[in-house]
Amino acid sequence: GVGFALGFKNICYSEGFDDYCTARVVLHADGSATVHSAAAEVGQGVVGVIAQVARTELGTDAVTLAPHTTASVGSAGSASASRMTWMAAGAVRDACRAALEERDRQGGGEVDVERVYRHPRTTPLDPETGQVTGERAHVALAVAAMKVVVEVDVDLGLTRVVWVGTAQDVGRAINPLAVEGQIEGGTAQGLGLALMEELVTRDGEILKASFTDYLLPTTLDMPPVEIELVEVEEPDAPYGAKGVGEPPTVVSTAAIVSAMRTATGRPLTRVPVRPDDICL
Structure with a gap:
């Protein structure tokens, strides 16, 4: 069976929440730098993003990431809402630029600067009508589309996902390999929910x-995933980059179940789809 799904996910905290992220940059007299951020690395690659941003802004590879703790720097917020790339990149960028300006102002030596980044303001929804009360309720949206091919054995109630193809709006892919890894990981989570x-x-x-x-799905359960990155820079995002991990999770479950409906002719209105849901 073949199935399709299209979906979108809001990026960062929304509806008027005061979302912020803090970063601290120490420029040492020898030209090296230490970056402090409490952003939690949970496999999404934010450590790489922080290092990439700092080395780009400071123009040096001699950048060390300090342990991730609020004992030495302000809060970075949670690793959720597909926000960490956007928020950490903004905070580190601003702290790096401020540190360079401060070093130039004082004529060299060690510089220690901390900056807080906030994304553009959002407004809450009207509690009675559910409508937007200001310019926007969300910072940005990320859109993903998927096509899935499945094989279903209706005698045994077994399903195998054969192939996944996806196109996703990622803003600017500042690290394409990491972006594709996030999309594959999100797809794996959606497969787990579906089956x-x-x-x-x-x-x-x-x-x-x-x-x-x-x-839980393993590598043996994962099909080939063909990924097309749609790069249109998000105007309000640092470097134009969006978070990418959650949209494929939202869409892949629906696409897989859509393919299973095509294969079996059954409505399949719940997930995960159990073997007895598809046995004829």
């Missing part, structure tokens, strides 16, 4: 207490 991941409870007790029972 296997389910937390079952009974009378408030979790019945799947370990990963023996709670199944």
